[in-house]
Amino acid sequence: MMRHMGKHKARNKGTIYWKNLGLVLLITCIPIAFIGVIIYYVGTDRIETEVNKAHQNQLNSSVQQMNDYLTNLEHSVVRLAFDRNMDETLTHLDFVQEFQTTNEIMKSLSLITGSNSLISSVCLYLPHANKIIGDDGFQSVRTEEDRNLLNSLLDKERTIYWNYSLRKINMPDSANKAIVIKLPGGQVYGTYGIAIIYLDQNKLDSMVQKLVSGEGVSFLFNENGDYLTTLPRRDEGQGQRLEDALKSRILVDEANENMFKFDWHDKNYNVTYGRINKLGGKWTFVSATPISQIVAPVTSLSKLIVWISMLGLTLGLLLSWFASNKIYDPVYRLKSLFENTWAHKSTEKDEITYIEHQWKLQLQVQEDLSSQIKQSIPVLRESFLLQFLQGNLYSHTESELIQKLRQLDWDAEHKKFAMMVAQLHGISKLEGKFSEHDAQLITFAASNIVTELCSEKFNMFHVINFQDLSLGVFLVLDETGSHSELESTLNKLAHDYIAAVNNVLRLKVTIVTSKISDSIEQMPIIMEQTRKALRFRDLHTSNQMLDMNQLTLKNTGQHHYPSEREREIVHAVSMGLEDEAVRLIRQFMLELQSSYNAELMVHQGMMKLLGAIHDAMIKQDVNLLDMYGGVHLYEQLMQLTEPEQIVDWFQYNLIRPFVKTLSIAYDANLKEMIDELLVKMEKDILLDVSLEMYADQLQISPSKLSKAFKQFNGINFIDAVVRLRIEKCKELLVTTDMKINEIADQLHYQPSYLIRMFKKNEGITPRQYREKHT
CATH class of the missing domain: 3.30.70.270 (Reverse transcriptase/Diguanylate cyclase domain)
Structure with a gap:
């Protein structure tokens, strides 16, 4: 509603409102925009300078850390080369018998291994003993290939040098970076053995990769251009690596600058490199970081500054809009209220005339609503009274009920x-x-x-x-x-x-x-x-x-409940005698009325009779639930007030369904007898049969047989015989050449009677039937 009102008001403002709004906007927003621009340009340049400086310091710190590791490695090499325990006596040492000396040598090698995280392992080769002693034990050189490899290391002229693809003994597929030291140190000739320090490639890779993060790259290569760090695998067709391009640029760099910009695949990289000379090797480390990654914090801060400026500008706009509405609001408050009430825009230039017209319309609407409310009050009052008198408003107090009726135009106080x-x-x-x-x-x-x-x-x-x-x-x-x-x-x-x-x-x-x-x-x-x-x-x-002030039950004399009549009714119902039971119920009702004047007492007597009949029905093993369909008999009887209604209910709703169910139960064996009789009648159709003949055969009375026959077949015995003989006549007409007189004689009928009965059942004469089917 308020949003709709705001839109409607803005749509109806005049030129004064818009002029005031423009002036407030200029006063509020120009200083905010000016401050935001200054902060953006001045702050962004300052932040970018500081970020680049911090990045460069971080790189220098990482390079210095790597230089410290290599210096420590150099110290370990010198200590090993000039160790006094590593003299020519080792050529005559029995490693097994002189275990204490062997253990001391292994401890020294282990200390060197643990002194620098770049060292993977240290071993000592003695060609005279054909043994290799390592920080994890000693072993013999078993293959000629391993022996030749180790002896070739003794042939080098330098006493300390690098080998960038030295395999370990008994590991033919390995290629490790190692430092080879001839013993004793400082002598080119007359050496009695060599010490080999293997570098841990994973540690070296990890140390170099710490120089950069994100999408940047860092690597090492030696004076021959060989990579000392493991490069990521390159897919086929991917072209030249960034590392190869950077290495080529650095090898031909005559100015020997340690920092430059490099463009590669639409990205601008900030490249820093430096050279380290250790242990006779010249290593070059290279670090390349995308400039976008370096200045990412600057970009985020710049965006933050822009968003803060936009937020300040938006806040200024909102405050300007709010101030303008407050200044202009009293003039159009009533007019805007009426426009939103009737949901149409005013075309009246005179606001007072427009408000007066709308006020009259509001008064008219109020009168119409009052009239509708007055018309609805009777309906609402009837609904309230109905709920109240039925007891649904029992929680209401006296005063609440009086107040509610007063609201419904009833003064009940x-x-x-x-x-x-x-x-x-x-x-x-x-x-x-x-x-x-x-x-x-x-x-x-x-x-x-x-x-x-x-x-x-x-x-x-x-x-x-x-x-x-x-x-x-x-x-x-x-x-x-x-x-x-x-x-x-x-x-x-x-x-x-x-x-x-x-x-x-x-x-x-x-x-x-x-x-x-x-x-x-x-x-x-x-x-x-x-x-x-x-x-x-x-x-x-x-x-x-x-x-109700004077209500008393009149005593008309001695009250008598007709118990004997009740027993007669129960007996008649149990025997299935519907008419007799209804006659006795009428007498029972008259006796109750003569003994009791009040309807309540008579009704209670009929309820007692219903209970007696109900007990008798249960003793007959009849399913009362199926017979009455789950009807509550006592509840139905409670709704009846007229004596004739009660008697009719006993007959049609209570006794008749029971008698019908009882008769079906009694005649279960008789049904089987009637079915057998039908089969026998079909066989004896050409004989002169009669009801008495079959009754004598079945040993029951003809009247009972006739009644049962009609009950189960729906037609009496004579009609069934006629139907069977007509069917036999139709069969003889089609299958034989017998004349109608002969057929009538076999069926024990007069020809004229047979023709009349045939036409009555089939609609045509026997002769027409024969012509039609032959």
Whole structure:
């Protein structure tokens, strides 16, 4: 909503607003932009200078560290060459017998190995003893090839020199960088052995690679141009390496500069190199780092400066916009409010006229809404009262209920409250004027009648349609009248309603008026009690009016429950005698009515009868759940109030399904007998058969056989015989040349009767049938 308002306001501003906004923008944003440009250019150059300086210092420090390692290696070589323990006595040394001396030599070699991380191992070769002593033990030179390799090292003129591809003994595929030292040191001739210091290639590679990071490269090569560090593998077709190009440039560099820029594959590199002379070898180290990587921190800081400047500029714009709106806002506040309310842009130049017009429209809308609310209040009030009287608002207090009704246009404070409940009777005695399915329609008509009567006497009332030929009326009574006057008013209303229903709907009415209460909070309970009081009506009286203040059960004499009649009913139901059971139930109902006046007592007697019949059904091993489809029989009976309705319910809803199920269970064996009889009738169709003949064969009475035959086959015995003989006639007509008289004689029929029956069943005569099928 606010975003929409902002857009709408900006769209309707005049030239004054835009001039003010431009001025504030200039005042706010120009200093911020000027400061940002100065910081960017001055700060960026300064930061780039400092980053390059720091990078160069880091490289120099790394080179110095490598130089220190090589210097330490040089010291280890000199110490080994002039070690006093390494004299000519070693040529006569028995390494096994003089183990103490051998161990001392091995310790010295181990100390040299541990003194520098570049040293992989140190060994001593004595040609006279044909032995090699290392920091891990001693062994003999076994192959002639190894012996020739070691002796060739003694032939060199220099006493200390480098060998860049020396393989170790018993490792023919190895190629190691090593320092060869003739013993004793300082002598070219007369040497008795050599000491070999092997370098650790991985340590050397790792030390050189520390000079750069990221996409940079670093490597070592000697005076012959041989690489001393391992280069990454190159794929075929990739062209010249960056290392090869840098090495070629450095070898021909006459100016002997140790730093230069180098372009390679669209990248600019900052190259630094230096030379180290150690142990008679000249090594050149090279480090190349992309300039973009060096200045990456500068770029990030530059972007940060730009973003901070943009943020400051944006903040300035927002503050300018906010200040301009604050300056200009009072002029258009009301106009913008109306424009956003009606969602259209104003075309009126005079803001006051526009606001006046919109204000009148708002007043009109308010009046329309008030009218709609007043029309909706009755519906809302009825919904609230329905929920309240059904007990769904039990958590509300007295004051909350009064306040809620006041909101729904009812002033129920300092009032009295009462209920009136009416039950209609006699719908089954109207001889077809109304059916049982018209109960809702009749209840609706009765509700309209009581509404008209109440509207003449009361200002606040609510009619509840229970949809089952009963209704209730919630009445708000004026407290100014006395208690007796209010009761008289209720009795007058009840008499008028009984008369109206008798005249208009031709039905009888029982009315119960409740006690008058001072508390609306108790009305749900009072309504429930009043509805239950309908059960105390006198079945011998047509129209009744019961007052809850004076309600007592009249004692009509000694009460008698017809137990003997109950046993007769249970016996009849158990025997499957439906008509007899219904006749006895009617007598049972009359005896209850003669003994009890109140409907409640009669209804309880019928509930007891239902329980007795229910027990009898269970003893017959009948599945009541399947028979009644899971219906709650007691609940159905509780909904009935008229005696005739109750008797009909016992017959059609209770007894008849049971009798039908019982008869099927009894006739299970008889069904098998009837099926066998049908097969026998087909075989005996040409004989003169009769029902009595088969009854005698089956040893049952002809009437029982006839009844069972029709029950299981749907037709009587004579019709079944006629059908079988017609089928036999059709067979003889097609398969033989017999005349119709002959066929009739075999079927024990007169020809004319056979022709008439054939045409009745088939629609054509026997002769037409023969012509059609032959």
